[in-house]
Amino acid sequence: MSQLDLVIIGSGPGGYVAAIKAAQLGLKVALVEKDQSLGGTCLNIGCIPSKALLHSTEVWHHARDSKKHGIVGADKLTFDVSALMANKDKVVGQLNKGVEFLVTKRGVEVVRGLGRLGKPGEVLVRSSAGERILNTKNILIATGSVPIELPFMKFDGETVISSDHGIALKSVPEKMVVVGAGAIGLELGSVWSRLGSQVTVVEMLTTIGGPSYDADIAKAAQTALEKQGIKFELGTKVTGVKKSAAGFALTAERDGKVLEFPADKILVAVGRKANTTGLGAAEAGLKLDERGRVVIDGHFLTNLPGVYAIGDVVAGPMLAHKAEEEGVAVAENIAGKHGHVNYAVIPGVIYTDPEVASVGISEAEAKAKNIEIKIGKFQLSGNGRAIATDGTAGMIKVIACAKSDKVLGVQMVAKGASEMIAAACAHMEYGGSAEDVARTCFAHPTVSESFKEAAMAVSKMSIHSL
Numbered sequence: 001m002s003q004l005d006l007v008i009i010g011s012g013p014g015g016y017v018a019a020i021k022a023a024q025l026g027l028k029v030a031l032v033e034k035d036q037s038l039g040g041t042c043l044n045i046g047c048i049p050s051k052a053l054l055h056s057t058e059v060w061h062h063a064r065d066s067k068k069h070g071i072v073g074a075d076k077l078t079f080d081v082s083a084l085m086a087n088k089d090k091v092v093g094q095l096n097k098g099v100e101f102l103v104t105k106r107g108v109e110v111v112r113g114l115g116r117l118g119k120p121g122e123v124l125v126r127s128s129a130g131e132r133i134l135n136t137k138n139i140l141i142a143t144g145s146v147p148i149e150l151p152f153m154k155f156d157g158e159t160v161i162s163s164d165h166g167i168a169l170k171s172v173p174e175k176m177v178v179v180g181a182g183a184i185g186l187e188l189g190s191v192w193s194r195l196g197s198q199v200t201v202v203e204m205l206t207t208i209g210g211p212s213y214d215a216d217i218a219k220a221a222q223t224a225l226e227k228q229g230i231k232f233e234l235g236t237k238v239t240g241v242k243k244s245a246a247g248f249a250l251t252a253e254r255d256g257k258v259l260e261f262p263a264d265k266i267l268v269a270v271g272r273k274a275n276t277t278g279l280g281a282a283e284a285g286l287k288l289d290e291r292g293r294v295v296i297d298g299h300f301l302t303n304l305p306g307v308y309a310i311g312d313v314v315a316g317p318m319l320a321h322k323a324e325e326e327g328v329a330v331a332e333n334i335a336g337k338h339g340h341v342n343y344a345v346i347p348g349v350i351y352t353d354p355e356v357a358s359v360g361i362s363e364a365e366a367k368a369k370n371i372e373i374k375i376g377k378f379q380l381s382g383n384g385r386a387i388a389t390d391g392t393a394g395m396i397k398v399i400a401c402a403k404s405d406k407v408l409g410v411q412m413v414a415k416g417a418s419e420m421i422a423a424a425c426a427h428m429e430y431g432g433s434a435e436d437v438a439r440t441c442f443a444h445p446t447v448s449e450s451f452k453e454a455a456m457a458v459s460k461m462s463i464h465s466l
């Protein structure tokens with residue numbers, strides 16, 4: 001093969017989006033993937049399958065709870081886990097084909113095998129067919145991340161499991177203990193809890209959802225999830241796993257007290273780490289930071305000339321859409337354009353019911369940075385659409401600059417927050433103020449009117465709350 005312009009290692013949302021963008025800009029591109037299916041963690045074992053499972057179990061939950069809507073016989077319904085998994089696999093399969101179709105139609109060559117950095121300008125691809133050398137002007141590392149394993153509680157795929165296993169269980173565990181109340185723990189905890197598992201989430205911090213959410217937002221989410229039957233053990237440090245007569249138990253510590261949580265499955269969701277396995281980073285002299293992430297400059301360039309990196313394998317939030325934005329920007333840079341990512345406006349969503357979403361800075365972060373702010377809040381219990389659709393659990397909060405009124409952050413706990421947060425992102429991307437949001441016409445009745453009300457509340461002018 002003649003020299004390529006760009007070889008991308010890893011076909012997740014960062015890698016395949018970069019491939020499409022680079023091909024659109026006229027570059028000759030190869031996309032290297034070690035797995036048979038394209039799409040990486042997000043499509044195959046992350047965002048997409050978990051959303052399919054969350055959707056199916058939400059349908060089940062609504063069906064069971066449908067008596068007040070006039071549906072008779074809901075108490076006789078049963079659930080088939082294998083059908084749920086088959087539906088999830090179908091969704092994933094459809095999207096695998098979609099990504100392959102899109103990249104190949106754009107003229108990107110897909111090369112299957114494990115990609116490794118070779119001599120400068122070379123990527124070596126090892127597969128069952130042997131080793132192939134790709135000569136290229138530029139290389140993009142988009143190899144993603146893998147679950148973090150607790151050293152004293154290794155994944156065995158049976159009792160101690162990661163999200164990789166948690167999206168593919170064959171039956172509903174009677175008792176599931178989830179370690180970590182981040183996005184993965186709350187989403188997969190919700191899935192199995194809805195199907196009847198007694199779920200206990202053990203978290204070392206005193207709030208759920210991670211540090212980007214303010215305590216009032218985290219508490220609103222926690223209350224809603226507790227109502228659904230999920231138990232939270234916060235401020236609790238996990239110490240190990242113990243075999244007992246009745247099965248297994250997670251051992252933990254809180255305020256000097258030793259605690260035990262019986263479980264037949266322990267889902268460990270304490271974060272993910274950069275994946276550089278098999279990349280030949282050390283041999284090539286690729287610089288990694290203290291957490292094993294590839295070090296890049298402001299233009300995604302590593303310490304090696306012509307070698308770039310994006311997505312979960314570099315610093316920053318491990319989010320598919322952050323990787324996609326970086327994929328577009330790096331392709332533009334390589335093509336001689338001026339790619340840019342606005343890291344101040346990257347939304348985060350936890351797809352529970354209600355969903356939890358945020359963008360920009362939190363109230364706590366603003367205070368820590370001595371930024372003078374005004375806050376507007378609106379409880380969904382005051383929203384007509386929320387009342388009509390069983391969606392009153394939650395609230396929306398707008399954080400605005402006290403001087404300029406510019407929206408600095410938005411946090412939400414609401415059904416549909418994952419879609420509503422896009423409106424907040426658009427306002428923030430254009431530098432909008434709370435008054436700009438307040439003066440925008442939102443359709444009635446919609447839950448999103450609560451965002452407008454929260455923006456009006458920044459200047460204490462909410463119409464539908466006091």
Ligand code: NAI
Binds near residue numbers: 183318
């Ligand atoms: P996370 O970093 O979001 O949350 C991990 C939680 O575990 C934190 O609250 C942390 O305090 C806690 N923790 C850490 N060590 C612990 C210990 N020893 N005992 C008890 N608690 C402990 O990580 P998570 O949920 O595993 O997700 C990994 C990455 O994937 C994150 O960056 C996340 O944003 C991303 N992701 C995003 C999703 C989304 O956007 N909806 C869905 C799934 C994952």
